[in-house]
Amino acid sequence: MTRLITISVxxxxxxxxxxxxxxxxxxxxxxxxxxxxxxxxxxxxxAGAVGSxxxxxxxxxxxxxxxxxxxxxxxxxxxxxxxxFDPPSGLTDSSGQFTTNVMLGGMAGRYxxxxxxxxxxxxxxxxxxxxxxxxxxxxxxxxxxxxxxARCHNPESSPERVSNYxxxxxxxxxxxxxxxxxxxxxxxxxxxxxxxxxALSKSPWMPPYGYTLSKSDIQALIxxxxxxxxxxxxxxxxxxxxK
Amino acid sequence: xxxxQNKSSSLWQTLFGHPIRAFGVVSLLFLISxxxxxxxxxxxxxxxxxxxxxxxxxxxxxAITLQRHLQPGIQQIWLPELGVVxxxxxxxxGLKEASLADVTTQPFRRHPVIPHTIDQxxxxxxxxxxxxATTVEEAHSSTLAWEEPLLxxxxxxxxxxxxxxVPLTGTPxxxxxxxxxxxNGCVHCHTVKLPDGTTMKATDDPPSLVHIADKTTREWIYxxxxxxxxxAVSATMPNFKLSDDDARDISAFLIANSTPLPGDTAPVAxxxxxxxxxxGASLYGESFCASCHAVQNAAGNLVGxxxxxxxxRVGSKVKPEWLQVWLRNxxxxxxxxxxxxxxxxxxxxxxxxxxxxxxxxxDLLANVRLDAAxxxxxxxxxxxxxxxxxxxxxxxGGIKKPENFAPELTRIGSKPVAQLIFxxxxxHTLPDYIAAKIRNPRSFGSALKMPxxxxxPSQVDALTTALLSLTERARTLPAALAVPAPSASTYQPAGRxxxxxxxxxxxxxxxxxxxxxxxxxxxTWEGSSVQRPWLAEFLKNPNTLRPALIRRMPRFxxxxxxxxxxxxxxxxxxxxxxxxxxSMPLSGYPAAQVEQGRQLFYxxxxxxxxxxxxxxxxxxxxxPTLTQVGSRLTxxxxxxxxxxxxxxxxxxxxxxxxxxxxxxxxxxxxLATLKSSGKPGTKVAxxxxxx
Numbered sequence: 001m002t003r004l005i006t007i008s009v010x011x012x013x014x015x016x017x018x019x020x021x022x023x024x025x026x027x028x029x030x031x032x033x034x035x036x037x038x039x040x041x042x043x044x045x046x047a048g049a050v051g052s053x054x055x056x057x058x059x060x061x062x063x064x065x066x067x068x069x070x071x072x073x074x075x076x077x078x079x080x081x082x083x084x085f086d087p088p089s090g091l092t093d094s095s096g097q098f099t100t101n102v103m104l105g106g107m108a109g110r111y112x113x114x115x116x117x118x119x120x121x122x123x124x125x126x127x128x129x130x131x132x133x134x135x136x137x138x139x140x141x142x143x144x145x146x147x148x149x150a151r152c153h154n155p156e157s158s159p160e161r162v163s164n165y166x167x168x169x170x171x172x173x174x175x176x177x178x179x180x181x182x183x184x185x186x187x188x189x190x191x192x193x194x195x196x197x198x199a200l201s202k203s204p205w206m207p208p209y210g211y212t213l214s215k216s217d218i219q220a221l222i223x224x225x226x227x228x229x230x231x232x233x234x235x236x237x238x239x240x241x242x243k
Numbered sequence: 244x245x246x247x248q249n250k251s252s253s254l255w256q257t258l259f260g261h262p263i264r265a266f267g268v269v270s271l272l273f274l275i276s277x278x279x280x281x282x283x284x285x286x287x288x289x290x291x292x293x294x295x296x297x298x299x300x301x302x303x304x305x306a307i308t309l310q311r312h313l314q315p316g317i318q319q320i321w322l323p324e325l326g327v328v329x330x331x332x333x334x335x336x337g338l339k340e341a342s343l344a345d346v347t348t349q350p351f352r353r354h355p356v357i358p359h360t361i362d363q364x365x366x367x368x369x370x371x372x373x374x375x376a377t378t379v380e381e382a383h384s385s386t387l388a389w390e391e392p393l394l395x396x397x398x399x400x401x402x403x404x405x406x407x408x409v410p411l412t413g414t415p416x417x418x419x420x421x422x423x424x425x426x427n428g429c430v431h432c433h434t435v436k437l438p439d440g441t442t443m444k445a446t447d448d449p450p451s452l453v454h455i456a457d458k459t460t461r462e463w464i465y466x467x468x469x470x471x472x473x474x475a476v477s478a479t480m481p482n483f484k485l486s487d488d489d490a491r492d493i494s495a496f497l498i499a500n501s502t503p504l505p506g507d508t509a510p511v512a513x514x515x516x517x518x519x520x521x522x523g524a525s526l527y528g529e530s531f532c533a534s535c536h537a538v539q540n541a542a543g544n545l546v547g548x549x550x551x552x553x554x555x556r557v558g559s560k561v562k563p564e565w566l567q568v569w570l571r572n573x574x575x576x577x578x579x580x581x582x583x584x585x586x587x588x589x590x591x592x593x594x595x596x597x598x599x600x601x602x603x604x605x606d607l608l609a610n611v612r613l614d615a616a617x618x619x620x621x622x623x624x625x626x627x628x629x630x631x632x633x634x635x636x637x638x639x640g641g642i643k644k645p646e647n648f649a650p651e652l653t654r655i656g657s658k659p660v661a662q663l664i665f666x667x668x669x670x671h672t673l674p675d676y677i678a679a680k681i682r683n684p685r686s687f688g689s690a691l692k693m694p695x696x697x698x699x700p701s702q703v704d705a706l707t708t709a710l711l712s713l714t715e716r717a718r719t720l721p722a723a724l725a726v727p728a729p730s731a732s733t734y735q736p737a738g739r740x741x742x743x744x745x746x747x748x749x750x751x752x753x754x755x756x757x758x759x760x761x762x763x764x765x766x767t768w769e770g771s772s773v774q775r776p777w778l779a780e781f782l783k784n785p786n787t788l789r790p791a792l793i794r795r796m797p798r799f800x801x802x803x804x805x806x807x808x809x810x811x812x813x814x815x816x817x818x819x820x821x822x823x824x825x826s827m828p829l830s831g832y833p834a835a836q837v838e839q840g841r842q843l844f845y846x847x848x849x850x851x852x853x854x855x856x857x858x859x860x861x862x863x864x865x866x867p868t869l870t871q872v873g874s875r876l877t878x879x880x881x882x883x884x885x886x887x888x889x890x891x892x893x894x895x896x897x898x899x900x901x902x903x904x905x906x907x908x909x910x911x912x913x914l915a916t917l918k919s920s921g922k923p924g925t926k927v928a929x930x931x932x933x934x
Contacts, residue, residue, distance in 0.1 A: 049416065051397030053700050101700075106396030108355050109347065135355035140413040147412075148896055151865050152852070159546075167862035168852055204849040211899035212889065216358065220413075223356070239347050 028090055032072035034120040035062035038127040041097055045176075047132040047228055049139050054102045060115045060127060061097045069096025079113035080240035082106050083131075108135030109239030110232060130238065132227055141224025144217055145175065148209065170203040178229035189222045288379055289317060289333040296336045296351055305342050312340065317377060320365040324721050327365035329374035331382065335366075358413075368716070369402040370394055391673075394711070397704060398674050401656065404712025406720060408437065408728035420709025422446075423702055427479050431636045432649035438718045439727050447479055451638035454576070456501035457508050458565045462611040464494040467560075472697060474560065474607060475553040477537060477545055481694035484685065489627055495616030496624025500640050507576045508564035511596070523598025526591055531797040534762065535582070535751070538602070550751060550760070551582060558603035566596050574746065583748035586800040631692060649693065657715035678707045732757030740812030747799055755817070763796065765892055770817035771824050772880045772891075777871075779810045819891065827878035832912035840913025843906055856917060866897065871919035882911045 043058030062073040075098040076089035082105025092098045098115075105111060115127045134142055145153075153172045155165040165171070173180045181189075191199040194210030209218065226233040259265040293315060300309040318332040334350045337343045338361055343353040354361065367374040371394040376382035383393045394402065400417040410418040424430055425446040435443040455464070463474075468490040471478035485493070527533075532554075537547030539555040547553075561569075568575055570592045573582050587595065616624075625642075632648040633639055655677065663676045666686060679686070681703050684693035698706065734756040736744050744750070750759035753766045769778075783806055785796040801809070818824070844850045853865035872881070883890070885907040888897040902910075 049397070051395055051399070052416070052704065053397075055701070103397070107347070107349075107352070136413055137356040139415070143412045143415060148898075162864055164853065164864045167864050204847060205852045207849070207852070207898045208900060209898050211901045219356070235345065 031074040031091055031118070033070050035070040035073045035092075035096075035117055036065045036119055036125070037063045037067075038075070038115055038117045038125050039063060040115075040127060040129060043102070044129040045131070045230065047134055047138075047142065048104055050104060050108050050133045050135055051106045052104055052133075054104065054131060057099045057101045058113075058115075058129065058131075059097050059099045061095075062092045062117045063096065071096050074118055076116045077102075077113060078116065080105060080111055082240070083111055083113060085113075102131060104131060104133040105240060107240070108133050108138060108227075110227075112238050112241040134224070134227060137220045137223045138227045139224075140217070141220035141222070141227075144213065144221055145224055148213070149175075149221070168205055170197075170205045172206065175225045176228050176230045178231045178233060181225055181229050182231070182233050186222055189225065190218060193218050193221060287377065289377060292334040292350055293336060299346070299348075299351055303342070309337075309340060309342070320362065320374075322365055325365065325368065326716070326719070327367060327374060329365040329367055330377055331366040331372075331374060332361070333377065334379070367391075368405070369399060371402075395674060398708050398711050401708045401711035404709065405714055405717035406724050407726045408439070409726055416705045416708050417712060419702070420705035420707070423698075423706050424709050427481075427696065428636050429706075432632055434647060434651045434653065435713065436651070436653040438720070438725060444731075448579075448581070449480070449636040450577070452497055452501070452633075453638055453640045454501055454504040454507060456498050457504055457562070458576070459560050459562060461494045461498045461613055461616075462608050463560050464497055465490050465611050465613060466607055468493055474556055474604075476539060476555075477549060477553045481696045483631060483694045491613060492616075492620045492624035493627050493633075494613070494624070495620045496622075496628060497639075499616060499621045500625070502640060504576065507568050508562070509568050509571075511563045511567055519594075520598060520601065523594040526594050527598055529798070530585060530595075531795050534795065534797070548762075550762075554599065554602060556602060556604040556607060558600040559607045561599075563596065563600055566599060567592060570595050581748050581751040583751070583797065583799060584746045585797070586802075588800070652710060653713060654715050654718070656711040656713040656717070674707055674711060677710050678703050681706050729757065734758040736812065736816070738812070740808050743805060743808060752796075766813070766817060768817055768819040768822070768880075768891060770814045771819040771822040772876055774829070774875060774877055775810060775814055777875045778813060779806055782806045782809060821890070822877075822879050822883050824877045824879045827882060827911065827915075829878065830873075830915060830918075832915060836909050836912040837916055838913075840909035840911070843910050844913055847906075848900060848902075848910070869914060869917060871917060873915045873917040874919040876914075878911050878915045881914050882907050885910055 039061050041059040041061045043054070043056050046054045046056060048054045058077075060075060062070045062075060064070055069092075071092050071094050073092045073096070074089070075092060077085040077100050078088075079085070079102075084103045086101045086103070088100070090098060102113065109132075111131045111133060113129050113131060115129065117125050119125060151161065151164045152168060153165075153174055155163055155174065157163040175181065184192075188200060192202065192206060193213075194208060196208035197203045197206035199208070213221075226235065232238065258268050293313065296313065297310065300306050303309065313336055316333075317330055318336075320327060320329040320332065332338060335352075337346065337351040338354040340353050343351065346352055365374065366372070371391040373382050373385050373390055376385070385392050400414040403411060403414050404417045404421075407414070410421075424435070425443065428445050428447050428449065430443045430445050431449070437443060467474050467480075468483065468485055469487075470482055471480040472482065533547035535548040535550035537545040537549060537553045537555075539553070540546050545553065565576070570585075570587060572584055573580050574584060628634070628639060629642060629645075632645050634642045634644050635648045638644075656673075658673060660671055660673060660676075663671075663673070664687070665671050665676065666679065669675055669679060680693075681696070681698065683695065685691050685695065735741060736755070749755075749766075752760045752763040754761060755766045759765075773781075781796075782799075782801055785798055844856070850856075850869075851861040851863050853863040855861040855863055855868045856870060858870060876884075880891075884897075885900070885902055886904075887899055888895050889899060
């Protein structure tokens with residue numbers, strides 16, 4: 001009998017410490033203010049190689065009911081196993097923002113990460129963001145896209161490379177435009193990439209790549225297109241959400 | 244305690260008191276011990292996962308096929324010639340099942356698509372870990388010091404590098420890491436022998452310090468030694484964290500040790516009146532100095548190339564007398580420099596000199612006060628220069644380049660964890676050790692000599708990946724598996740033209756026969772490609788063919804004789820054996836064929852999406868402008884190019900259209916009619932003015 005009591009006491013205290021760790025996990029400096037909402041400033045929907053550090057940090061902002069930024073409010077990031085954050089938690093800066101660097105998990109797929117803040121009533125407010133980890137094939141597709149396709153399909157220019165998008169009479173879609181691209185089957189994509197626009201009764205402004213790229217290159221491009229499309233292509237969807 | 248001892252001795256009595264009873268008990272124990280192995284087997288993890296897998300696939304459409312593929316029991320991939328005995332597939336049973344693409348629970352995920360098969364290479368070749376183990380813990384995170392745990396996914400490209408020495412499109416991180424190893428001078432101090440027997444070569448070119456006193460002052464050397472990044476944010480020289488006294492003594496030694504080089508300085512005429520500073524800036528721009536040299540802009544961002552040194556504060560560094568000669572002819576001071584000899588006239592030299600000398604930073608040397616050096620300081624400086632291995636990178640008069648100055652890294656990717664010393668709080672893995680060493684080498688001991696670099700986190704990952712590829716396994720693989728890098732070309736053009744090309748630094752930007760840079764087009768077949776009058780005119784007055792490029796061919800102020808020399812050489816030597824440049828006429832194509840070509844250009848092939856022919860209607864920005872292509876390229880080249888661009892220039896992004904001979908001929912006829920109206924270059928120049 002005494003044994004039983006000891007065991008239950010021990011079990012109870014273990015459970016207690018577990019809880020204690022959870023509530024105290026914000027750690028670090030004490031919050032000086034509380035917000036009502038948390039919104040994304042930048043850094044969502046990035047794609048990087050599996051296990052890699054995302055190129056841009058993720059920045060979120062805590063606001064009050066009126067949408068004014070709140071400095072000194074607590075923010076905590078969490079994600080599926082394998083994803084790590086540096087720093088994982090802290091307080092918003094003087095402009096109400098909190099910045100963290102995100103390292104993706106080791107498996108290819110879409111990762112859902114969560115930024116959480118607390119209201120004055122200690123209620124959790126969550127913001128869900130998605131980041132994309134590219135496996136070997138998608139990474140290869142990303143590289144090929146960068147070399148052959150992005151100049152036409154990505155409207156954004158950099159000083160190193162001017163986009164050709166504005167010069168095109170027929171406008172192509174960015175590969176993230178899932179509303180259009182998800183309606184195309186793998187066979188459709190293979191056809192238009194290999195044989196050009198006319199293969200799908202579209203404009204010849206889309207050139208054919210079937211004699212320039214190998215079959216596996218074209219498959220890699222399709223794998224990349226599927227991975228980055230927004231909304232997600234049904235066959236992939238969000239793969240790693242928090243348990 | 245007492246009663247229990249009594250109890251056990253009485254137990255002994257009851258069990259073994261009688262010989263027959265004793266025999267029975269022993270046999271029973273024996274039987275039980277025989278049952279241990281099968282029982283362990285029965286409760287093993289792999290059996291558990293195989294059962295789970297059956298549950299997982301039960302509801303799927305192709306359950307029967309999947310079940311047929313599943314072979315119960317321990318699975319093994321045995322590849323004796325690779326030293327692979329991998330049992331990972333005992334638990335990872337779905338690796339080869341393409342239909343499991345949606346499964347995300349491990350260990351049942353299908354393997355992501357890669358260019359190799361599991362049967363070909365097994366698992367540990369890429370992922371490390373203990374292939375022969377049959378428990379999760381032992382296979383993945385072996386705690387035994389001499390064994391390898393699983394390689395984290397972020398470094399997995401390192402495994403590709405064990406066989407592949409050529410940069411692969413699918414391994415950007417490995418490619419970058421190798422580039423950084425060579426470019427940041429790591430391999431000046433650390434020897435890296437590659438499995439093919441060659442030694443990794445550095446691609447940076449640290450300057451010789453033999454005549455340094457002609458070029459700069461002791462104060463600048465001191466400031467630079469203390470913190471190279473304070474002078475140039477892009478400095479590849481690391482920070483040695485020298486004390487003030489050590490920096491003082493090294494600078495004293497370098498200046499005292501420097502010998503004058505006749506002719507590398509010239510007095511700047513005092514009577515010269517200060518030239519217009521805006522003219523200097525425009526000459527700097529027109530000469531496309533920014534293709535190779537970067538300057539920090541007001542926002543602190545670097546703008547420009549990284550072939551030559553950053554020039555943001557160059558006026559605080561170089562002596563005017565030295566700069567004057569350098570701008571006239573840099574090969575007097577540094578014969579093998581990559582910088583082109585621009586052949587500036589005296590007025591241009593004065594403009595640029597003034598422009599560059601104005602790029603100063605008053606903070607840089609503000610607090611540097613050095614008294615005259617004493618002989619003791621100079622002697623101590625020499626000792627320090629030897630101790631820090633400066634001569635591993637720089638030529639220093641009187642000091643030999645040290646051999647094996649730093650530990651060899653030839654097998655660093657297989658270094659046993661037992662041989663590493665970790666810092667408190669560090670994860671005990673090889674990748675973590677390597678990354679920490681790169682990030683902050685002196686944290687492992689203040690007496691260590693390795694200097695401090697300033698790498699971004701992604702660069703640290705890339706370097707770690709490149710180092711992890713240097714494994715013992717890579718050295719013992721069957722030779723047939725190696726995909727070697729093409730041996731570095733030592734191509735050297737001959738004769739006077741060859742000297743001229745060296746003087747102009749053509750190879751800094753253009754590649755020919757496998758040697759040279761990739762900033763500008765490959766010129767290996769230039770003689771088959773272009774028409775002679777165009778080439779001569781282009782060398783005299785280069786205009787860009789690609790308005791969207793920020794890097795461009797500068798004007799070298801060549802004499803007619805030099806242009807003639809170069810043109811002759813290019814037209815005769817850089818000929819493709821596959822192209823007979825005279826097989827198609829320069830003009831005289833039938834009007835109908837030309838019209839057919841024009842229609843093909845605009846409708847069937849929509850070439851205007853990337854190229855401009857008519858500056859009023861066409862806007863394509865990707866490929867070169869074709870407004871005068873009929874004066875520039877030979878029809879024979881145009882035809883071959885249209886048929887198969889990659890055959891002429893491997894890797895070009897112009898797609899191969901699998902064009903019929905007829906279409907290619909018609910397009911060639913059309914393009915051949917696009918001749919320059921008057922002076923070549925005028926039309927293009929107008930184009931450049933577009934936003």
